[in-house]
Amino acid sequence: MKKNLKEHAKPGEYSTLELMAVCGARAIKNGEVVFVGTGLPMVAAMLAKRLHAPKAKIVYEAGFIDSNAIDIALSIADSRLEYRASAAIGLIETLGMLLQGGRVDVGFVGAAQIDEYGNLNTTYIGDFENPRVRLPGSGGGNDIVSSAKRIVVIMKHEKRKTVKKLDYMTSPGYLDGPNARERAGLRGGGPSLVVTNLCQMKFDEETKRIRLATVHPGVTVETVLENTGFDLIIPEQVLETEPPTYEELEILRSVDPMGIYIPREQK
Secondary structure, eight states, X not given: OOOOTTSBXXXXXXXXXXXXHHHHHHTOOTTOEEEEOSSHHHHHHHHHXXXXXXXXXXXXXXXXXXXXXXXXXXXXXXXXXXXXXXXXXXXXXXXXXXXXXXXXXXXXXXXXXXXXXXXXXXXXXXOSSSXXXXXXXXXXXXXXXXXXSEEEEXXXXXXXXXXXXXXXXXXXXXXXXXXXXXXXXXXXOOEEEEEOSSEEEEEOTTTXXXXXXXXXXXOOHHHHHHTOSSOOBOXXXXXXXXXXXXXXXXXXXXXXXXXXXXXXXXX
């Protein structure tokens, strides 16, 4: 019997990465300008555009504006992203005119470390003089987090990644609390949502500290806390993340049919 596409999929019918991509897609509203990078953000943006946000305008750092790519790209500079784009410009215009000009509604970023105020590290792990791991650095990350009207972070949830103190602050979240972004002269609104493999987290309006919003199906609050290195705000009632619908999964899998970013065997 054919499944009702509006029904929610059952556990075991989708992977954690698929759920994370769907959560990211749901954060995009119709008509918004969306700044995305390679990986899950790219898949999430394409899903949103094909489902509930057809007028969303996807922007890539390399200069593809309002991309309508059909095939999944291998990087933000992949020429496939030029398909039916409104413009193909340059890095200076993309980061300067669009981002720093306040014209991007939502930016997607990843992180190696995040602290309780949503500050991000993508530069190095360990001591500055002799780091254990050298990471890619900012790229356009600081521009995105500093200037987009709101930020969605997609990352793996581990205690070593959710830390009380960053080894290096690459991109500013709420810095040290309320009004800190304004005092620093940052134009953007700051992080609004963190999507991990365990849960979704948002930020307290008054303190700007991160708080638990939903736990993914099969995940407990205790599991989230065991894998969190800072003091996470836990509300009285924690809801379960809404599972993907069969329609979301069908479109998502058509976006990445080869499993480049979401391997089919991953659960």
